[in-house]
Amino acid sequence: MGNDGYLPLFETKRTNGRTLYRIFARSIFVGICLIWSYRVSHVPRYGEDGRLVWIGLRAAELWFGFYWFLTQAHRWNLVYRQTFKERLSHRYVNELLGVDIFVCTADPVIEPPMMVINTVLSVMAYDYPPEKLSVYLSDDAGSQLTFYALLEASQFAKYWIPFYPNAKDSKECVFPTLVYVARGKRPQYFHNFKAGAMNALIRVSSAISNGQIVLNVDCDMYSNNSLAVRDALCFFMDEKKGHEIAYVQFPQNFDNITKNELYSSSLRVISQVEFHCLDGYGGLLYVGTGCFHRRDTLCGRKFSREIHNEFKIDIPKDREREETTAVLEEKSKMGLKYGCPVEDVITGLSIQCRGWKSMYYNPEKTAFLGVEPTTLAQILVQHKRWSEGDF
Numbered sequence: 001m002g003n004d005g006y007l008p009l010f011e012t013k014r015t016n017g018r019t020l021y022r023i024f025a026r027s028i029f030v031g032i033c034l035i036w037s038y039r040v041s042h043v044p045r046y047g048e049d050g051r052l053v054w055i056g057l058r059a060a061e062l063w064f065g066f067y068w069f070l071t072q073a074h075r076w077n078l079v080y081r082q083t084f085k086e087r088l089s090h091r092y093v094n095e096l097l098g099v100d101i102f103v104c105t106a107d108p109v110i111e112p113p114m115m116v117i118n119t120v121l122s123v124m125a126y127d128y129p130p131e132k133l134s135v136y137l138s139d140d141a142g143s144q145l146t147f148y149a150l151l152e153a154s155q156f157a158k159y160w161i162p163f164y165p166n167a168k169d170s171k172e173c174v175f176p177t178l179v180y181v182a183r184g185k186r187p188q189y190f191h192n193f194k195a196g197a198m199n200a201l202i203r204v205s206s207a208i209s210n211g212q213i214v215l216n217v218d219c220d221m222y223s224n225n226s227l228a229v230r231d232a233l234c235f236f237m238d239e240k241k242g243h244e245i246a247y248v249q250f251p252q253n254f255d256n257i258t259k260n261e262l263y264s265s266s267l268r269v270i271s272q273v274e275f276h277c278l279d280g281y282g283g284l285l286y287v288g289t290g291c292f293h294r295r296d297t298l299c300g301r302k303f304s305r306e307i308h309n310e311f312k313i314d315i316p317k318d319r320e321r322e323e324t325t326a327v328l329e330e331k332s333k334m335g336l337k338y339g340c341p342v343e344d345v346i347t348g349l350s351i352q353c354r355g356w357k358s359m360y361y362n363p364e365k366t367a368f369l370g371v372e373p374t375t376l377a378q379i380l381v382q383h384k385r386w387s388e389g390d391f
């Protein structure tokens with residue numbers, strides 16, 4: 001507690017054992033330097049065997065050492081966040097923010113409706129006032145099957161959600177708003193993949209529920225922790241620091257990890273080490289699914305020190321305004337950015353350039369579980385797309 005009696009809604013801790021890691025890293029650096037100097041001082045003379053191989057190895061070791069040196073930036077300064085949800089519930093009984101959840105799907109064959117619907121149901125069951133929760137399903141395939149499955153799921157939810165451990169009284173149970181959205185795609189108008197779908201959802205939801213917070217969950221992932229919305233709100237609603245935070249990214253975990261993890265697609269090092277470090281430097285990336293955003297920053301708002309915990313949203317209601325929004329999206333001044341295969345990363349960076357901060361929250365109980373690529377063909381497609389976007 002500070003002198004003014006203020007109890008924060010979240011706290012940040014530096015990892016234990018940093019000194020130990022730094023000693024370890026320094027010892028490796030000394031080792032690398034010794035290898036370098038050995039390679040330089042013992043080059044075979046002209047005519048001696050192995051001279052070319054020696055020089056080749058020296059180049060490889062130089063490169064490896066340089067690469068190792070750069071990766072230390074991702075290991076040096078890990079931080080962990082902790083939230084205080086009971087303080088949030090206590091302080092904001094009726095003033096919790098509206099949350100709009102966007103689920104994206106694009107292909108009913110690769111992404112079967114059963115999986116999509118499981119995702120939708122899982123996010124409908126968040127432990128959160130249902131009148132403040134809206135779930136939007138964007139179906140880029142405009143599939144009748146997916147639509148029918150959603151319709152059936154909405155009926156099923158009426159029976160299932162009251163039995164969900166967090167629903168309090170089945171008689172009083174109201175349901176979150178559920179909306180199906182399929183964009184009209186025209187051949188002469190480029191659809192911009194997921195970024196286009198997300199921007200369409202931002203526009204549609206602004207005219208329906210207009211929640212101050214927006215969460216995206218891909219249809220190949222589901223919510224595994226019904227308290228994750230409250231966790232995210234602990235960051236946004238913190239009285240001292242909340243007004244600086246634009247987005248809270250949760251790690252992407254997977255429940256179909258193969259035994260030997262041949263392709264290392266569970267991104268373990270990234271989510272358990274490197275993101276904690278990026279977070280320590282205030283530069284956590286937005287990496288798509290599992291990320292909570294303030295709607296206003298996603299819509300282009302700049303950070304300002306004067307404005308405290310105010311969630312200002314301009315609703316583009318009439319047609320003229322909607323057209324303006326579309327033009328702004330096209331110029332990447334509003335919503336998710338276009339023209340890059342990793343729309344999320346560049347969108348996150350642009351938000352940070354406007355002065356906002358981001359947070360990484362990795363709760364003990366996994367918040368989102370998804371399907372990772374398991375075959376070489378799937379991995380190659382995914383990495384080609386990521387590499388095209390990131391470099």
Ligand SMILES: O=c1ccn([C@@H]2O[C@H](COP(=O)(O)OP(=O)(O)O[C@H]3O[C@H](CO)[C@@H](O)[C@H](O)[C@H]3O)[C@@H](O)[C@H]2O)c(=O)[nH]1
Nearest residue numbers: 104105106140193194197218219220287288289342344382
């Ligand atoms: O035209 C499209 C193409 C894709 N999607 C959806 O976008 C999501 C992500 O696509 P996916 O093929 O699963 O890509 P991944 O490589 O698994 O996605 C990772 O990488 C993306 C780009 O960085 C992020 O947006 C994702 O959240 C992140 O999980 C899925 O829900 C798709 O249904 C659309 O809605 N419309």
Ligand SMILES: [Mn+2]
Nearest residue numbers: 218220370371
């Ligand atoms: Mn995916």
